[in-house]
Amino acid sequence: MEHKVTIHDDYITLGQLLKEVGVISTGGAAKWFLQDNPVRVNNEDENRRGKKLYPGDMVYLEDFGIIVIEKGEIS
Incomplete structure (x- = not known):
């Protein structure tokens, strides 16, 4: 399944x-989640919670699906 996340800044961290x-309830849980669960960003394995994601990037989470980062309009 494909999900879309709209950001209003230049990037969002993983x-x-x-x-x-x-997927996690607090930002602090990201480190442990990434240690135990395979995550791919643009078809490359990724385990850094601070990895910057930009519009057009695709993130794959097992048992969740694909997340596409989109740029939102600033009103």
């Missing part, structure tokens, strides 16, 4: 994204 989509 830890922030995991919290945004509800």
Whole structure:
């Protein structure tokens, strides 16, 4: 399943994204989540919670699906 996350800044970190989509409840849980669960960013393994994600990036989480980062309009 594909999910879309709209950001209004230049980027979002992987830890922030995991919290945004509800995979983790706090940002501090990102480190442990990434140690125990395979995550791929643009088809490359990733385990850094501070990894910057930009519009157009695709994140794959096992048992969750694909998350596409989109740029939102600033009003």
